[in-house]
Amino acid sequence: MTRSNPARKVTKPLLVVFALLVLVGVISFFVQLAGKHPEKAWQAYHLNFLLWSAVAQGGLLFSIVMHLVGAKWSQPMQRLAESFAAFFPVSFILFLLLFLGKGYLFPWLHRDFHGQKLWLNLPFLFSRDLTGLLLLYGLGLAYLYYALRSQLDPERPQGKLRSFLLRNVSHRQEEMLRCRKVMTVLSVLYILAYAIVLTLLAFDLVMSLEPPWFSTLFGAYAFAKAFYLGLAALMILSAIFHSGRDGESSLTSSHLHDLGKLLFGFCLVWADFFYVQLLVIWYGNVSEETSYVIQRVMLLPWRQLAWIVMIVGFVIPFFILLNRRIKSKPLPMIILCSVVIVCLWLEHLLLLGPAWNHHLSSLPLGPTDVLIFLGFFGLMAFSITYFLRLFPEFTPERMS
Amino acid sequence: MSESPQLTYTEIDRTVLDTLSPPSGGYWLIVMVLILGVLAGVACWVYQIFIGIGAGGQNIPVAWGTYLINFVFWVGIAHSGTLISAILYLFRAGWRNPIARAAETMTVFAVSIAGLFPFIHLGRVWVVYYMLPYPNQRYLWPNFQSPLVFDMVAISTYLTVSTLFWYTGMLPDLAVVRDRATGFRRKVFTVISLGWTGKHEQWRHYTRGYLFFAALATPLVISVHSVVSWDFALGIVPGWHSTIFAPYFVAGAIHSGLAMVLTLLIPLRKLFHYERIVTMRILEAVAKTIIFTGLIVGYAYTVEYFLAWYSHNGVEMEAFRWRALGDYSLEFWIMVVCNSIIPLLFFFKKIRTSIPWLFGISILINIGMWYERFVIIIGGVAHGFIPHAWGLYWPSGIEWGIMIGSFSLFFLFFVLFVKHLPSISMTEMKETLDHGGGHGN
Numbered sequence: 001m002t003r004s005n006p007a008r009k010v011t012k013p014l015l016v017v018f019a020l021l022v023l024v025g026v027i028s029f030f031v032q033l034a035g036k037h038p039e040k041a042w043q044a045y046h047l048n049f050l051l052w053s054a055v056a057q058g059g060l061l062f063s064i065v066m067h068l069v070g071a072k073w074s075q076p077m078q079r080l081a082e083s084f085a086a087f088f089p090v091s092f093i094l095f096l097l098l099f100l101g102k103g104y105l106f107p108w109l110h111r112d113f114h115g116q117k118l119w120l121n122l123p124f125l126f127s128r129d130l131t132g133l134l135l136l137y138g139l140g141l142a143y144l145y146y147a148l149r150s151q152l153d154p155e156r157p158q159g160k161l162r163s164f165l166l167r168n169v170s171h172r173q174e175e176m177l178r179c180r181k182v183m184t185v186l187s188v189l190y191i192l193a194y195a196i197v198l199t200l201l202a203f204d205l206v207m208s209l210e211p212p213w214f215s216t217l218f219g220a221y222a223f224a225k226a227f228y229l230g231l232a233a234l235m236i237l238s239a240i241f242h243s244g245r246d247g248e249s250s251l252t253s254s255h256l257h258d259l260g261k262l263l264f265g266f267c268l269v270w271a272d273f274f275y276v277q278l279l280v281i282w283y284g285n286v287s288e289e290t291s292y293v294i295q296r297v298m299l300l301p302w303r304q305l306a307w308i309v310m311i312v313g314f315v316i317p318f319f320i321l322l323n324r325r326i327k328s329k330p331l332p333m334i335i336l337c338s339v340v341i342v343c344l345w346l347e348h349l350l351l352l353g354p355a356w357n358h359h360l361s362s363l364p365l366g367p368t369d370v371l372i373f374l375g376f377f378g379l380m381a382f383s384i385t386y387f388l389r390l391f392p393e394f395t396p397e398r399m400s
Numbered sequence: 401m402s403e404s405p406q407l408t409y410t411e412i413d414r415t416v417l418d419t420l421s422p423p424s425g426g427y428w429l430i431v432m433v434l435i436l437g438v439l440a441g442v443a444c445w446v447y448q449i450f451i452g453i454g455a456g457g458q459n460i461p462v463a464w465g466t467y468l469i470n471f472v473f474w475v476g477i478a479h480s481g482t483l484i485s486a487i488l489y490l491f492r493a494g495w496r497n498p499i500a501r502a503a504e505t506m507t508v509f510a511v512s513i514a515g516l517f518p519f520i521h522l523g524r525v526w527v528v529y530y531m532l533p534y535p536n537q538r539y540l541w542p543n544f545q546s547p548l549v550f551d552m553v554a555i556s557t558y559l560t561v562s563t564l565f566w567y568t569g570m571l572p573d574l575a576v577v578r579d580r581a582t583g584f585r586r587k588v589f590t591v592i593s594l595g596w597t598g599k600h601e602q603w604r605h606y607t608r609g610y611l612f613f614a615a616l617a618t619p620l621v622i623s624v625h626s627v628v629s630w631d632f633a634l635g636i637v638p639g640w641h642s643t644i645f646a647p648y649f650v651a652g653a654i655h656s657g658l659a660m661v662l663t664l665l666i667p668l669r670k671l672f673h674y675e676r677i678v679t680m681r682i683l684e685a686v687a688k689t690i691i692f693t694g695l696i697v698g699y700a701y702t703v704e705y706f707l708a709w710y711s712h713n714g715v716e717m718e719a720f721r722w723r724a725l726g727d728y729s730l731e732f733w734i735m736v737v738c739n740s741i742i743p744l745l746f747f748f749k750k751i752r753t754s755i756p757w758l759f760g761i762s763i764l765i766n767i768g769m770w771y772e773r774f775v776i777i778i779g780g781v782a783h784g785f786i787p788h789a790w791g792l793y794w795p796s797g798i799e800w801g802i803m804i805g806s807f808s809l810f811f812l813f814f815v816l817f818v819k820h821l822p823s824i825s826m827t828e829m830k831e832t833l834d835h836g837g838g839h840g841n
Contacts, residue, residue: 069493073492116710116712119710188747192695195695195699199699199703203710214707214710214711215643215644216642216643216644216645216700216703216704216707217643217644217646217647218643219703220644220647220699220703268619272622272626272646272647273647276626276643276646276647277643279630279634280630280633280634280641280642280643280645280646281643283630283634284634284635284636284641285636286636286641
């Protein structure tokens, strides 16, 4: 490899930039908290916690699914996808902090919904979600541990962390095979936990905000969306590591093309799940169900947001991704996937916003929301960059 | 195909073409038995036409009986054929190549059988054209907002596309049979192979056409069973009106279809000596996919129960309580155990690599999926909103007869197919030998 690792060259300034973004996010959060509307700070926090955690959970899922089905085409991207697990500890701490904002987040907190209190009470809600996240992240990090053990180069200078990860490895090939077997078991468990925990989080942290309303597809909609998000984020990361010329990196245009097809597929799955819920509710025309949809799709100010989400999250990616060549071009893919992530951030606002804000004349979106979003983005980007700096073997240029 | 590195082009041709040799007496005996089954079904249907639809066990409130159950069951069976032939093709899963032909054939036959049931359920079958969505002079306009009209459009499209896909995929193989046949058989295969000569240009069109068919069939397979699920979910009947129905029905359909693939392939593999083509690794891959679809179905059962409880809606809660503990509780538990619990046994390598276990579990899943439709279709309306309108249903002898007829017809079609057309794609097998994936890679 004659070309030096670009990640290595730029990581330091990048880490500083991302740390600054985090700082901006934290300051904006506290400024909002100290202002007239402290609830807006916590609501933005809640929304971004859900969005960025879903990106990480869905991102790692790519590697896990590819490992489980024995896919060979996705190797360079699998390693990159594993770097999303670096956000798991951050996401877990963010969830713990979410508890502090409880008073601003759950409209059902001081109301009785005829028996629903058994499920909708704060201690139970936080303890079950905490257990779920511990389980999901524990499995994800265990998978990462074995992935690192099987991939790390023992010839590289050993730090404390590397020594720990590579302890008792005498025969590399044997250890690789053993790790792959354990990873297979962990993959199955992670997928199960992914479906169950993301359903639980969707019910508890999104659906329950309007307690009389429920939809049986809501959990599956949330985890399909998380995978769509994860694929979009992975596409950005892959496009960054794509050298622009095949042959210089193990990540080539055809990898981007294949990932683009998968992204296209999950763009359709997300839209399908959205449509399937909408159709059943619209046709059934039961007021307990339709009120939720009417508020978000037909009434101002949310109506415009619903159209934006539909067009930007589905229609535009659908038509762009139909094109064969564009899927293998890094820059258009970075732009498209960034737009998709921002759009799904707005989609979270569409789901959660009306439950928090009643009788609004305009969308509750201000500069603080954008800055908090950027702060969370900084956290995610910092975690991934730091991880790839620690383990350059996981970047496509250095992959063995 | 790491298990059989010594498999050659000649051996593939010989193994597959041997299956088309003149059949034995045993084969014709099976055909006769199946024809008798079909005749029994036809007789029951004719009886019903003379007596009226009341010959079935349908009543008020259960107006949809086994005719609808069998309709949904057969549409479901069809789905895994498309999963294997189209979706796995797009995913470049090379293991689908040896079984794609049999699965796709199963799709075409299963959709055809499913399509019979709306006719049977109609009573006066000669007025079936009323369902066609065209304006007419009788001032009878089909209700375009009815999911039954969606159904008709979706299923006829599905039948057309899957038949064309199946036939297009078979063209090079039909030419192989033609080139080796003599006499009248050669004449027939000359006509049905549509002048295939294997020119470069033809192969180019063939591979592109196959890819486009796969890309078209994939959304179709999702849409068809989503539309079937809306026959129920768009109503407001407790237990039916559920947003998860569309993806849950699609997964359930693939679950039952994969089980049927095993049920059909295991005897076929034994009788036609396909062991070196349909290897244990392939059966294992089907079993692993069944675990996945079984988990999705189990997820849907659980979420429905949880949200019925979470809603604290009295009618919803009662519908689901009754489903597990009421008059059809046995059917419910057969459904749960066969569809979600027994498939988990495939987690054990010993079980998913044992032919008797694979065959036994595939049959149990077929039974479980039939009962799933029973529980949903009958259970929903039997125990609706108002207690005085509750009622029970059990199929009449005529319905059982028609059901036996439908199963016999399906197996008859399949038995005739395997002896007259190549039941494994020689083309795709040869491609698998070369680069382990589907064509066009």
